[in-house]
Amino acid sequence: QKEVEQNSGPLSVPEGAIASLNCTYSDRGSQSFFWYRQYSGKSPELIMFIYSNGDKEDGRFTAQLNKASQYVSLLIRDSQPSDSATYLCAVRYGNKLVFGAGTILRVKS
């Protein structure tokens, strides 16, 4: 069974701070890694993907991948109250996509 682990939180950060979300996965054969955001009562939506070791930046978001240590992280700079949501890490294994349970992020103004 392929596993993806996330701390359920909630992670609380003040407005303007950096939020750091982490995810570990069990299989070194994993090929692609994704971060989805899910607002309460809504569907998940993709915010970042990363395939190679290192950092990938998109606006206020940075995804970091370390395949040797089998973890992927998401940094959100200058956190805003609108960033309050559940963040789902997802890992591709062949034709399947395995999600973690998600981390609840709360940004306090």
Add this chain to the structure above:
Amino acid sequence: EAQVTQNPRYLITVTGKKLTVTCSQNMNHEYMSWYRQDPGLGLRQIYYSMNVEVTDKGDVPEGYKVSRKEKRNFPLILESPSPNQTSLYFCASSQAGAGDEQFFGPGTRLTVL
């Protein structure tokens, strides 16, 4: 508007009464899948389909069936629902498989009494 639609959005039923949740996408996507979302367990993949007439099991397929007779439609069938299938169900589609951006439907809240 590009979208994934699901029907019904809410359903309350009783144990053993067969039901179908429909899913349709208008983006000509090859890959479609069904997930269930439960508190503390996140999204778990039930079935996926790479293309018409090609379906395969995800991580939690027991008690579910699917079919893919047309590219745009991917219904989820519960032939004999049980209370442990009470959950929030999402259909998703993507152009190029599990490694591509997944577009999710609005979700179906199912309660089995």
